[in-house]
Amino acid sequence: MAVQEGMLLGMGNPLLDISATVKPELLTKHSLKSNDAILTEEEAIFNDLTSGYSVDYIAGGATQNSIRVAQWVLGLPNATAYFGCVGQDEYGKTLETKAKEAGVNVQYQISTDHPTGRCAVLITGQDRSLVTKLDAANHYNVNHLDDAKNWKVVEQSKVVYSAGFFLTVSVESMVKVGKYCAASNKTYCLNLSAPFLIQFFKDQMMSVMPFADIVFGNETEAATFAETFNLGTTDVKKIALAISMLPKENGSRGRTVVITQGSDPVICVDNGQVYEFAAEKLNEDKIVDTNGAGDAFVGGFLAQYCKGESLPVSVKCGIWAATHIIQRSGCTTPEKMDFKA
Numbered sequence: 001m002a003v004q005e006g007m008l009l010g011m012g013n014p015l016l017d018i019s020a021t022v023k024p025e026l027l028t029k030h031s032l033k034s035n036d037a038i039l040t041e042e043e044a045i046f047n048d049l050t051s052g053y054s055v056d057y058i059a060g061g062a063t064q065n066s067i068r069v070a071q072w073v074l075g076l077p078n079a080t081a082y083f084g085c086v087g088q089d090e091y092g093k094t095l096e097t098k099a100k101e102a103g104v105n106v107q108y109q110i111s112t113d114h115p116t117g118r119c120a121v122l123i124t125g126q127d128r129s130l131v132t133k134l135d136a137a138n139h140y141n142v143n144h145l146d147d148a149k150n151w152k153v154v155e156q157s158k159v160v161y162s163a164g165f166f167l168t169v170s171v172e173s174m175v176k177v178g179k180y181c182a183a184s185n186k187t188y189c190l191n192l193s194a195p196f197l198i199q200f201f202k203d204q205m206m207s208v209m210p211f212a213d214i215v216f217g218n219e220t221e222a223a224t225f226a227e228t229f230n231l232g233t234t235d236v237k238k239i240a241l242a243i244s245m246l247p248k249e250n251g252s253r254g255r256t257v258v259i260t261q262g263s264d265p266v267i268c269v270d271n272g273q274v275y276e277f278a279a280e281k282l283n284e285d286k287i288v289d290t291n292g293a294g295d296a297f298v299g300g301f302l303a304q305y306c307k308g309e310s311l312p313v314s315v316k317c318g319i320w321a322a323t324h325i326i327q328r329s330g331c332t333t334p335e336k337m338d339f340k341a
Contacts (some may be wrong), residue, residue, distance in 0.1 A: 001308040003076045006105065006156035008212075008306050011173065012063025012166045013137035014099075014108060016085035016091045018046065019121035020053035027122060027129055031216040034127040037194040039168070042282040058332065060119055060165035061137070062193060062295050069299025069321050074335040077130045081105040081153045083176035085140035091116035091137070102333075104137025111136040120305045123241070126287050134169070142172045142174035142264050158186055161298065164193030167204040187305070191298060193226040196235040202228055216298050217243075219261040225304060236267050237274045244269040255272035258315070260297055266319065270311050277315045280323045282304050287326050295314050304341070 027034060029166050030045050036315060049055060064082055071080040082099065086108045095116065095340070096334070099106040117137035122129040140331040144150055154160070160177055167174070174190075181188035190205075192198060197205060203277035209215075222239045225231070231242050240257040248255055257269040261282040267274065300321025303313040328334070 001076050001306075003307060004158075005021045005076065005077050005078045005122045005337065006081050006153060007158045008067065008074070008080045008302055009061045009153060009157040009160045010017065010067035010080065011162045011177065012082070012084050013061045013063050013117060013132070013134060013140075013163075013169060014059075014095050014106075015061040015132060015134075015137060016095055017058040017118040017119050017121050018049060018055050019058055019123065020049060020055045022049070022053055024124050026052070027124065030131070031164075032122065032131065034124050034129055037130040037132070040131050040133050040197065043133070046118060046133070047122050049122070049129065054190075057094065059095050059102075061117070061122075063161065064099065064167055065292050065295035066106075066161060066163070066210065066299040066302065067104055068099065068102045069296045069333060070303040071326070072203050072337055073300055073303035073317065073339060075337065077103045078105040079103070079180040081107065081108070081157065082109055083140070083144060083150065083153075085109040085111055085116050085136045085138075085144075085187045087116040087136040088112050089115050091118070102306040105153070106151055108141055111139045114139055117154055126284075132165075136197040138169050140170050140173065143178055145173055145176055152260070153208060154180060158304045159189065159302060160186065161189040161302060163191040163295075164197045164201075166174030167208065168203045169198055171204045171207055174208045174212070178208055179249070181213075182211050185250065185252060187213045189214040189216065189220065190316070191215070191294075192225060194222060198224045198228050205264065209341070210247050212255060212256065213247075213250065213253060214256045216244055216260075216294075216301075218256050218294055219259060219264070222259050237269075240269045241266050241274060243273075256311070258301065258318075260294060260318075260322075266315050266322040268311060268315060277310070277312065277319070279319050297325065300339070309341065318340070
């Protein structure tokens with residue numbers, strides 16, 4: 001299928017990433033783990049980060065990262081679109097400018113009451129700890145979808161994707177779009193995204209799961225899923241199979257499950273069959289920053305999937321994109337896009 005405008009829509013939490021390589025003491029001070037993602041209501045970590053370190057500002061948020069990577073792979077301006085809520089402030093303008101420069105048709109909901117959300121990206125060695133203060137991102141609501149011009153973007157899309165982080169914000173919006181996708185045979189995709197979502201937002205996750213045609217996750221999230229839902233196994237293939245068999249609204253197609261495991265093989269379940277795809281193992285000295293690797297994988301995968309490419313090609317492009325991103329600081333893309341199917 002040829003690349004078309006608006007074929008991929010992302011809905012998520014637009015965040016300005018404030019990124020720096022930090023001393024382990026900073027994590028200790030704020031009781032943070034070196035490879036985790038959490039939410040905060042506090043300003044302290046941002047104050048310590050911006051006063052103590054030289055930081056990079058990058059347009060972020062897991063879903064927006066994936067959409068930017070997919071846009072880079074697809075190439076045609078506005079092949080992708082993105083919804084989320086930002087504040088009426090400089091950070092929000094920066095986010096919009098960066099996303100539009102990347103070719104993404106961003107249609108933000110603007111909050112006049114809350115500032116744009118931020119994410120502190122604390123890099124120690126090759127690990128990254130993410131601390132997110134959602135602010136405006138937490139106030140996205142279904143009214144944005146009720147606006148005819150925004151709903152038109154939903155109707156134009158072939159594939160809709162949300163990272164699991166959006167479950168803490170607007171399940172109502174996810175269900176509305178998920179139902180529409182199921183009824184009109186479009187593809188709705190969900191990412192497990194973080195252990196805390198599976199543990200503490202499992203009801204929200206399970207209310208959206210029936211609409212998910214593709215579910216993404218990594219090995220840590222798969223293990224947490226098995227534990228939380230008492231699957232009685234630690235075998236990633238069995239866990240992926242179990243997720244694929246959860247109840248599903250659109251019965252005309254099976255659920256595809258894609259679990260990444262860093263440099264270990266990607267496990268996929270498609271139509272009840274389990275597949276393994278070898279990932280690329282980079283030399284340690286080439287890895288700059290693993291932040292955004294999972295987001296980049298999804299972006300590469302969905303870019304090919306939107307075009308109607310096969311599962312192996314989609315996974316290959318996901319691995320290819322992730323391998324490029326971890327050789328750069330933050331979820332940023334090189335100028336040249338040279339993926340070969």
